[in-house]
Amino acid sequence: xxxxxxxxxxxxxxxxxxxxxxxxxxxxxxxxxxxxxxxxxxxxxxxxxxxxxxxxxxxxxxxxxxxxxxxxxxxxxxxxxxxxxxxxxxxxxxxxxxxxxxxxxxxxxxxxxxxxxxxxxxxxxxxxxxxxxxxxxxxxxxxxxxxxxxxxxxxxxxxxxxxxxxxxxxxxxxxxxxxxxxxxxxxxxxxxxxxxxxxxxxxxxxxxxxxxxxxxxxxxxxxxxxxxxxxxxxxxxxxxxxxxxxxxxxxxxxxxxxxxxxxxxxxxxxxxxxxxxxxxxxxxxxxxxxxxxxxxxxxxxxxxxxxxxxxxxxxxxxxxxxxxxxxxxxxxxxxxxxxxxxxxxxxxxxxxxxxxxx
Amino acid sequence: xxxxxxxxxxxxxxxxxxxxxxxxxxxxxxxxxxxxxxxxxxxxxxxxxxxxxxxxxxxxxxxxxxxxxxxxxxxxxxxxxxxxxxxxxxxxxxxxxxxxxxxxxxxxxxxxxxxxxxxxxxxxxxxxxxxxxxxxxxxxxxxxxxxxxxxxxxxxxxxxxxxxxxxxxxxxxxxxxxxxxxxxxxxxxxxxxxxxxxxxxxxxxxxxxxxxxxxxxxxxxxxxxxxxxxxxxxxxxxxxxxxxxxxxxxxxxxxxxxxxxxxxxxxxxxxxxxxxxxxxxxxxxxxxxxxxxxxxxxxxxxxxxxxxxxxxxxxxxxxxxxxxxxxxxxxxxxxxxxxxxxxxxxxxxxxxxxxxxx
Numbered sequence: 001x002x003x004x005x006x007x008x009x010x011x012x013x014x015x016x017x018x019x020x021x022x023x024x025x026x027x028x029x030x031x032x033x034x035x036x037x038x039x040x041x042x043x044x045x046x047x048x049x050x051x052x053x054x055x056x057x058x059x060x061x062x063x064x065x066x067x068x069x070x071x072x073x074x075x076x077x078x079x080x081x082x083x084x085x086x087x088x089x090x091x092x093x094x095x096x097x098x099x100x101x102x103x104x105x106x107x108x109x110x111x112x113x114x115x116x117x118x119x120x121x122x123x124x125x126x127x128x129x130x131x132x133x134x135x136x137x138x139x140x141x142x143x144x145x146x147x148x149x150x151x152x153x154x155x156x157x158x159x160x161x162x163x164x165x166x167x168x169x170x171x172x173x174x175x176x177x178x179x180x181x182x183x184x185x186x187x188x189x190x191x192x193x194x195x196x197x198x199x200x201x202x203x204x205x206x207x208x209x210x211x212x213x214x215x216x217x218x219x220x221x222x223x224x225x226x227x228x229x230x231x232x233x234x235x236x237x238x239x240x241x242x243x244x245x246x247x248x249x250x251x252x253x254x255x256x257x258x259x260x261x262x263x264x265x266x267x268x269x270x271x272x273x274x275x276x277x278x279x280x281x282x283x284x285x286x287x288x289x290x291x292x293x294x295x296x297x298x299x300x301x302x303x304x305x306x307x308x309x310x311x312x313x314x315x316x317x318x319x320x321x322x323x324x325x326x327x328x329x330x331x332x333x334x335x336x337x338x339x340x341x342x343x344x345x346x347x348x349x350x351x352x353x354x355x356x357x358x
Numbered sequence: 359x360x361x362x363x364x365x366x367x368x369x370x371x372x373x374x375x376x377x378x379x380x381x382x383x384x385x386x387x388x389x390x391x392x393x394x395x396x397x398x399x400x401x402x403x404x405x406x407x408x409x410x411x412x413x414x415x416x417x418x419x420x421x422x423x424x425x426x427x428x429x430x431x432x433x434x435x436x437x438x439x440x441x442x443x444x445x446x447x448x449x450x451x452x453x454x455x456x457x458x459x460x461x462x463x464x465x466x467x468x469x470x471x472x473x474x475x476x477x478x479x480x481x482x483x484x485x486x487x488x489x490x491x492x493x494x495x496x497x498x499x500x501x502x503x504x505x506x507x508x509x510x511x512x513x514x515x516x517x518x519x520x521x522x523x524x525x526x527x528x529x530x531x532x533x534x535x536x537x538x539x540x541x542x543x544x545x546x547x548x549x550x551x552x553x554x555x556x557x558x559x560x561x562x563x564x565x566x567x568x569x570x571x572x573x574x575x576x577x578x579x580x581x582x583x584x585x586x587x588x589x590x591x592x593x594x595x596x597x598x599x600x601x602x603x604x605x606x607x608x609x610x611x612x613x614x615x616x617x618x619x620x621x622x623x624x625x626x627x628x629x630x631x632x633x634x635x636x637x638x639x640x641x642x643x644x645x646x647x648x649x650x651x652x653x654x655x656x657x658x659x660x661x662x663x664x665x666x667x668x669x670x671x672x673x674x675x676x677x678x679x680x681x682x683x684x685x686x687x688x689x690x691x692x693x694x695x696x697x698x699x700x701x702x703x704x705x706x707x708x709x710x711x712x713x714x715x716x
C-alpha cells in the first residue's frame with residue numbers, strides 16, 4: 001500500500017470507526033494548565049490541581065453523559081488523575097465505552113518572516129511519548145495546527161509547514177497505536193465572507209491530504225477535526241443551512257471516503273450555534289461518506305462551568321447542564337436536534353475570543 | 359470557492375453526472391489515425407478514411423447499444439464525419455442520448471534524464487481548440503497521461519509533470535465548456551505485484567488531486583479514468599474480487615467524493631476480464647461515493663473488429679457482437695453481470711501489448 005504497515009493497523013481502524021459511532025462524539029477536555037486557568041479565572045476558581053481534577057470528575061461522572069461520547073481528549077496531567085474514590089479517570093472512561101485520548105502537541109510558535117502565522121511543535125521524542133500514553137490507556141491523540149485568513153494569509157509556507165507537521169505527527173501516532181486526530185484549524189477571526197473561508201478550507205485540506213499521502217498515513221485509522229466553514233467573526237452571520245452546505249461541499253472536494261469520521265471543532269461558536277450547525281449538516285441530503293460529529297471543548301462546557309462556579313453544592317446542577325449539551329449534540333449527529341435544549345446560562349453566548357491562544 | 363466557477367459550471371456538473379449514470383458507460387473510439395491503422399492491420403483492412411468512417415458507423419448504428427452508453431470519445435477526424443446517409447455522427451449520438459467527447463492530447467514525449475518516462479503534450483492553443491470542439495458538438499474531453507512502474511519509476515518528476523499537465527488541461531476544458539476526463543494511466547507492464555500497483559496508484563492519484571485543487575478545477579464537473587489495480591503483466595493473475603478490493607481501496611483513499619464518476623480504462627485486459635473486474639467492484643459491499651463504470655476501447659471493440667474484418671456482409675454479425683459487450687459492461691456497472699457473455703474466444707483474448715503506444 002501507499003500507507004505503511006503497522007502491527008496496530010486493525011486496532012487503529014477499529015478505534016477510528018468506533019469514535020465515528022452515530023449518536024456519539026468527543027468531549028475535548030484537554031485544556032492545558034494555562035488555558036484551563038483562564039477558564040477557571042472566569043468563574044473565580046483557583047487554578048490548582050484539585051480544582052482541575054474536580055472539574056474533570058464533574059464532567060466524567062455526569063449521569064447519562066458518557067453514552068453520548070465515544071471519546072474524551074485529555075491533557076497529560078488528567079491522564080494520570082483519579083476520581084475521588086480512587087478510580088483512575090482512564091479506567092472510568094474505558095469501562096463506560098469511552099476511549100481516552102491525549103493532546104500531544106506542544107503549542108504553536110511563530111513562523112519568522114510571516115505576518116503572525118504559526119507552526120505547531122511537539123515532534124521531538126513524540127514516538128516515546130505516544131508509547132507511554134498508550135501504556136497509560138490512551139487510544140487516540142490530537143495535534144492542533146492553526147492557520148488564519150488575511151490579505152496574504154494563509155501563506156503557502158504556513159499551509160505547507162502545518163500540513164507536513166500534521167502528517168509527521170499522524171504517522172508517529174500510528175506507529176505507536178494511537179489514532180491521530182488531524183486538526184488544521186483555520187481561525188474564524190476576520191471580516192472575510194463564507195466563500196473566502198470555503199476557498200481557504202479547501203486549499204488547506206487538499207494540502208493536508210497530500211501530506212498524509214506522502215507520509216504513508218493509513219487514512220482508515222485517522223480522524224479529521226476541521227473548522228466549520230463560516231463567515232469571519234466580523235462578518236454578518238448566516239443560517240445553519242448555509243454553513244452546512246458550504247462545509248459539506250468543502251469536505252466532499254477534499255476528504256477521501258477512507259476517513260471514517262469528521263469531528264468538528266467549535267471555534268468561537270456558542271454552544272447552541274455549534275449544535276445547530278452540526279445538526280444542519282447531518283440533515284443535508286448529499287454525499288457524505290464519513291460520519292459527521294463533534295469534538296467540542298468550549299461548546300460543551302461553557303454553561304456547565306458557569307453553573308458550577310467551583311462550588312460543591314452546584315455540582316448536580318452543573319452536571320444537568322452538561323448532560324443537556326451532550327444530548328443535544330448526540331441528536332445533532334443524527335440530524336435529529338429539535339433546538340429545544342434547555343439553554344443553560346451562557347449557552348447562546350458567543351465563545352469567540354479574538355486571536356484565541358490556547 | 360477554491361474551484362473556478364465559470365459560465366459553464368452548471369452544464370459541466372450536469373454532463374459529468376449524466377456520463378456517470380449507473381448502467382451506462384463510455385465507448386473509447388478515439389484511436390488516432392496511426393493507432394487505428396494498427397487495429398486495421400490486424401484484420402487486413404486498409405487504413406483509409408472511408409474504412410475509418412465505416413468502422414465508426416458500424417459501432418454508432420449498432421441496434422440496442424445506445425442505452426448502454428452515456429458517451430463516446432472521438433478522434434478529431436471522426437468529430438466531423440457523417441453516416442453514409444449524410445447525418446453527422448455528433449447529431450446521431452446526441453439524439454440517442456450519447457454525449458460526444460473528444461481526445462485533445464497530442465501524444466507523449468520522453469522526459470529527458472529519466473528511464474523512458476514520458477509527459478503528454480497538447481496544451482498549446484488548447485483553449486481555442488476546445489472552443490471549436492464545443493461548437494462542433496463535443497461536451498467532454500480526454501487527455502491521457504502515462505506512467506510506468508519500475509525499480510525507480512514512477513519518478514517524482516514524472517508524477518509531478520503528468521499531474522500538473524492533467525490539471526492544466528482540465529481547467530482549460532472547463533473554461534470552454536468541456537468536462538475533462540482525467541486519465542493518469544499506470545501501465546501494467548512489469549513483474550511487480552498488486553500491492554506495488556496499489557501503492558503507486560494511490561501516490562499518483564494523491565498527486566493528481568492535489569494538482570487539480572491547485573489549478574482550481576471544479577471536481578463536480580470532472581471524471582476520473584484510472585487503471586484498475588492489478589498485478590504486473592509478468593506476474594501471476596489474481597481473481598476479480600482481489601482486483602476489486604485493491605482498486606476500490608485505492609480510490610477510497612484518494613478520490614474526493616465530489617467526483618461523480620470513475621470510468622476505468624481497460625489497459626491490456628481482455629474484454630471478459632475487464633467486464634468481470636468492473637462487475638466485482640460494483641458488487642463490493644463497501645461505501646463508494648462515485649459511480650464505477652467503463653471507458654473501454656479495445657475491451658469493447660476487439661471481437662467486434664474481428665467479426666467485421668472490414669466486410670459489409672459481416673456488419674450485422676459485428677454489431678451483434680458489439681451489443682453483447684455493451685450489455686455485459688452495462689450489467690457490470692450494476693454488479694449484475696453473470697459472466698460468459700459470448701462464447702467468442704476473442705472475448706477472452708488478452709489485449710496486452712508490451713510498451714503499448716497509442
